[in-house]
Amino acid sequence: MQVRNRELDTSLPDTLPELTKKGYSFKPAGPILKNIGLLLLLVILILAAWFNQTIIVVLIGLPLITAILAKLWSRYSLVGVRCQRFLSERRIFPGEEIEFVLTMVNRKPLPLPWVRVDDKIPVDLAVKEIRLQNTNNGFLTNTTSLLWYESIKWRYYLKCNRRGYYPIGPLVISSGDIFGFYPRTRTENADDYIIVYPKLYPLTVLNLPSSYPIGEIQAEQRIFEDPTRAVGVRDYTTNDSLRFIHWKASARHQKLQVKVFEPTKTLDLILFFAVDSFLTNSHGTEDIFELGVSTAASIAKYVIEQRCPVGLYMNTPLIDSQQLVRIKPGRGPSQLIQILESLAKVDNVASGSFMEFFQNERKSFPWGTTLIFVISKTPESFQKLLNNLKKAGHKPVVFQIGNEVKSIKQPVTEWYQIRKANDLIKLGSGGIG
16 A cells, blocks of 8 residues: 655754643543453453443443453554654765654555654754753654554654764654553664764864975985886896886896886875864863864875875773774875774773874884874973884874973974964965974
């Protein structure tokens, strides 16, 4: 049988108080309509019929039959009922909207006089119809009736201005008999999520050591050779590959000549976000932490646009997996998405000391890696660390976020002070440094 479709106007939803005023009752049955009460009424009915008490039979028989029919109606009320949630997007930037659609279908000949759907929604996803559960979550509640073989649709628009990872669900469906004596509830495991990326700021000019020649620079030591950069020829030896023979030069010299290539290397950049430095500073507001997250995200986007590999390490776990953020250097759109998602899924809760975290991770960094620190209040031994990194062949760069005073008297590296978002924009356009 064909299912009839219907879409409700979500600007005027039927809420529970409104339906109660219309005569619907959602309170469970009292003790007399429970199984024991119904059994007792049945016994009284049989005794009344045995003694030919017609009035008592009628007075007890009618509510008993009504209760039994209501109980059967309730038992099959959620059979064939399906509810689904559809999101137009699951990954957005702050300020963007998502179309949120709930659909419910009743695939049976039994109508539903009332049905209610509760979907758990974070309060930061701005929906005016949300019913608050606590300061973080609420319920998007829709209540209506469904005829046989009918479907219904509710449409909303979610908007979020804050970075974060927002789990949605589960869906809880409630229905029952026409009197509301025997409500039934079923939970749909339709968990979903919305990821709001950090706010990105345009960086068109950023003086990072690994960005000078856009991705690859001439090596100081002859370790690797780039076959795309020939700088001359030399005599052939038995260890040379035949595919590098320069045939024209060999003809001129009357002996085999091979190409000589320029030694190059690809530099990696790694972003280090010191979460605990934002917790201990005197100006450690949430806005400063968000500015730090946006700074890291904007740098990662800029570096990948310059075709350089970049990674991200943070001493805090992801909200959904509780795994520390360890993203090895890589390039391309997929690497940027992974970094943005990780930055969206973190809170300002450190899992331990950043200095200890960094010392455990630095052993795996190759020589010449550019290390970018996003930090607020610098640790006491931070200057010593920068000196050691410089001596070890690394190129440290520091982005200090907030109004903390620079504790390094003679910086041994590039140092940028980002007090507000406008400073990051000016820095990206070459305004400050």
